[in-house]
Amino acid sequence: MNLFDVYPLQDVTIVRAEGSSVWDDKGCEYLDLYGGHAVISIGHTNPHWVKRIEEQLHKISFYSNSIKIPIQNELAKKLGKVSGKEDYQLFLCNSGAEANENALKLASFYNSRKKVIAFKKSFHGRTSLAVAATDNPNIVAPVNETNNILFLPLNDDFALKGAFNNHLISSVIIEGIQGVGGINEATPEFLRTIRTLCDEHNAVFIADSVQCGYGRTGQFYAHDIAGVNADIYTMAKGMGNGFPVAAISIAPKFTAKHFMLGTTFGGNHLACSAALAVLEVMEEQQLMQNAKSIGAYLISELKNIPGIIAVRGRGLMIGIELPEDKKEVKKNLLTRHSIFTGEAKPNVIRLLPALNIGKTEADKFLSALKAEMLKD
Numbered sequence: 029m030n031l032f033d034v035y036p037l038q039d040v041t042i043v044r045a046e047g048s049s050v051w052d053d054k055g056c057e058y059l060d061l062y063g064g065h066a067v068i069s070i071g072h073t074n075p076h077w078v079k080r081i082e083e084q085l086h087k088i089s090f091y092s093n094s095i096k097i098p099i100q101n102e103l104a105k106k107l108g109k110v111s112g113k114e115d116y117q118l119f120l121c122n123s124g125a126e127a128n129e130n131a132l133k134l135a136s137f138y139n140s141r142k143k144v145i146a147f148k149k150s151f152h153g154r155t156s157l158a159v160a161a162t163d164n165p166n167i168v169a170p171v172n173e174t175n176n177i178l179f180l181p182l183n184d185d186f187a188l189k190g191a192f193n194n195h196l197i198s199s200v201i202i203e204g205i206q207g208v209g210g211i212n213e214a215t216p217e218f219l220r221t222i223r224t225l226c227d228e229h230n231a232v233f234i235a236d237s238v239q240c241g242y243g244r245t246g247q248f249y250a251h252d253i254a255g256v257n258a259d260i261y262t263m264a265k266g267m268g269n270g271f272p273v274a275a276i277s278i279a280p281k282f283t284a285k286h287f288m289l290g291t292t293f294g295g296n297h298l299a300c301s302a303a304l305a306v307l308e309v310m311e312e313q314q315l316m317q318n319a320k321s322i323g324a325y326l327i328s329e330l331k332n333i334p335g336i337i338a339v340r341g342r343g344l345m346i347g348i349e350l351p352e353d354k355k356e357v358k359k360n361l362l363t364r365h366s367i368f369t370g371e372a373k374p375n376v377i378r379l380l381p382a383l384n385i386g387k388t389e390a391d392k393f394l395s396a397l398k399a400e401m402l403k404d
Contacts, residue, residue: 125153211347
């Protein structure tokens, strides 16, 4: 049997990883500033994370959600404390797409409506309704197509108010900072407008924090910059530092009913152990503050490099837009400087490193980028 060939792959085989360094099968060391799509939040093979999972593995690794699993309650309490949403409720699942599916479903249960507002250049996942709410026709199969999604321009108050006036809206789903779309920020004013309109129309505000959440911007959720609460926060990626785990954080106004949501593997013992380790390290090492300070340093320095069209983002979620004649820079950073970065089409380099990188790693990247930008 062969693998189903859906991924364009770099010609690199990583066999070992530690912190923000990874090594290939030839012994070459790379600086990882992408973390496998913003997944590595506290560093590869973080010792506390490894210990937490190992200890749990020797007790019990899995049982379904048909029994009491106390470590789920432990995770809910810790997540509520670190995120500042202690009165919210937690539903655990396995991936960002699954988190968004459940958020959209819960919203529809809540107000018995169908219409969803999403935004141009959005990405919410590859399954069913999540992919229908993703602004990329290339990954939406005919079976996913629906008339229930309204795509609006980001940060357009007029269009948003018009949609609410002309349709019965179930929910608004929005990334605090669009990742795949090119590191485009939702303004605080726009997020507050969403909050106001959702309140006025009994719609549900869903904050997709799968990539932009979990401390990456220097706040727990990127949406927190607006000073208002969403009704549902979705999360995954950095939540488990590489262990598959995801969740939705649900406002107190929602009432749970048996069987309205469900999952086999979500919230298993190992996943909760990994997620707890992440929060414990984030708290102990003050990683949100580190993300804020190192991110501010990077953004400030990047803005001084000639030839860059724009620098966008906050904290350690940064987009660097390059001109067409510099489209090879991302590839050169990997092949010439052994630095992993991400991209967004057409010519945006995405930085999504572990939240505990330091100035040394930042300076190494800045030096490499400067060298590439100065080349003819």
